[in-house]
Amino acid sequence: MALSDIRDVAEQRHSRLLYSGTQYANLLLAGLPAPDVGLLTQLLEHVHLTRHLILYEADDPIDYIHFPETAIIGQAVVFEDGGSVVTTLTGPESACGLGVVLDRPHALARAIVLMSGAAARISTANFRAACADSAGLRQAAKRCNTLLISQAHQSAACNAYHPLEGRISRWLLECADRADDEVHLTQEMLAQMLGARRSSVSVIASALQSSGAIKYSRGIIHIVDRLMLEATACECYRAVRQRADYIMRGGPPDELS
Ligand SMILES: [Zn+2]
Numbered sequence: 001m002a003l004s005d006i007r008d009v010a011e012q013r014h015s016r017l018l019y020s021g022t023q024y025a026n027l028l029l030a031g032l033p034a035p036d037v038g039l040l041t042q043l044l045e046h047v048h049l050t051r052h053l054i055l056y057e058a059d060d061p062i063d064y065i066h067f068p069e070t071a072i073i074g075q076a077v078v079f080e081d082g083g084s085v086v087t088t089l090t091g092p093e094s095a096c097g098l099g100v101v102l103d104r105p106h107a108l109a110r111a112i113v114l115m116s117g118a119a120a121r122i123s124t125a126n127f128r129a130a131c132a133d134s135a136g137l138r139q140a141a142k143r144c145n146t147l148l149i150s151q152a153h154q155s156a157a158c159n160a161y162h163p164l165e166g167r168i169s170r171w172l173l174e175c176a177d178r179a180d181d182e183v184h185l186t187q188e189m190l191a192q193m194l195g196a197r198r199s200s201v202s203v204i205a206s207a208l209q210s211s212g213a214i215k216y217s218r219g220i221i222h223i224v225d226r227l228m229l230e231a232t233a234c235e236c237y238r239a240v241r242q243r244a245d246y247i248m249r250g251g252p253p254d255e256l257s
Contacts, residue, residue, distance in 0.1 A: 025069035026120055027093050028140060036137050039130040044120045049073070051184070055096065055111040062107055065097040065127045066090075070117030072178050074193060075109040075148070084110065085159060085195035086171075088151040091178030093248070094144045100124045101131050101141040114193065115175065115184050143247055150243045158236040164196055165204050166234030172214065172221060173229055173237050181223040187216075208232070 024030045029037055029044075049055075049071040056062060058078065066073060073096045074086040087109065090096045096111055105124070122130075131137045158167060171193060175183045185193075191201040205221075208214045213228040214221050223229060230237065 024067070024120060025092060025118070026067035026095070028095055028144065029067055029120065032140065033136055036134050036140075039134055039137065040122060040127070043122050043126040043130070045122075047119055047121050049113045049117060049119050051113055051116040051189075053113040055113070056107045057110050058107050060107050061105055062097045062100050062124055064121045064123055065095055065100065066111075067095045067120040067122075068092055068117065068178075069119055070115075070179075071113055071119045072115040072117070072175060073119075074112050074114045075152075076112055076193075078110050083195060084192060085155075086112075086114070086193040087155040088148050089114070089171075089174055089178070090148070093178070093244075094147060095141075097124070098141040098144045100128060101138055102145060114189065115179060147244055147247050150247060151240055154236050154240050154243075158234060159195065162234040162236065164194065164200055165207075165232060167194055167196075167236075168201065168204050169208070169213075169229050169233035170237040172223065173226070173233055174240070176223045176226075177241075181226070183221040183223070184219060185221060186219045 024037075029040070032040075044067075046069075047066075049066070049068070055064075055066065055073065068091050070092070073090045075088040075090070075096070076084040076086045078084045097107075099108065131141065158170070162170075168190065171190070172183055175185065187201050187205055188198055190196075190205070191198040194201065205214070205216060208229070209216050211228060213223075213225050213232065215224050216222075
């Protein structure tokens with residue numbers, strides 16, 4: 001399942017959550033062939049992930065693979081002064097911690113919950129055992145790892161090259177794609193994600209609200225005019241989506257609307 005399908009996630013997610021428990025709101029799990037998902041079904045447990053929860057730090061062992069359903073997990077580089085910058089996002093389209101299938105049992109970056117919500121998780125030992133019996137699972141995990149590497153490349157360049165306004169719009173859209181156009185992020189957290197000053201984020205968020213692109217209320221950002229926000233986002237938003245389509249579908253990128 002590709003990122004371009006994420007706008008339909010809300011409807012799919014709600015219908016799947018209402019389903020009997022044999023379907024998954026995580027699109028990676030939902031898209032697996034029945035024999036592959038059958039290897040995981042009895043081993044997955046549903047958990048609620050609370051915002052700010054750190055799943056692991058860089059160099060920590062990865063004990064669980066998380067498949068977000070309504071939660072969004074960011075991977076962040078943490079600096080000596082305590083500051084951090086988020087480089088990748090994982091929502092219902094993918095999973096967090098899949099580096100373990102590449103014999104990389106330790107985390108390369110902090111994994112932190114940016115938006116609270118549900119997820120399914122499986123122990124690393126169980127997931128690796130399932131992967132040993134399934135080429136399909138291994139292939140899906142490798143695609144997700146490639147997706148993360150692609151995001152990290154784009155973010156490194158973006159942070160060095162693009163102005164803050166474009167980066168804020170990019171990240172708001174990336175979160176909104178995974179969260180029904182309603183982004184539960186405080187400006188403080190947005191500043192932490194971007195490695196930016198809180199005051200700078202506030203100025204730009206106010207300008208975006210004045211223009212009618214977003215509406216900000218009590219820590220919830222509503223995307224009011226998506227096209228306007230896309231117009232202010234840096235090119236990285238489209239680049240990440242197009243490359244995600246290519247990676248996850250194994251074909252040429254789709255035209256974006
Ligand atoms: Zn950019």
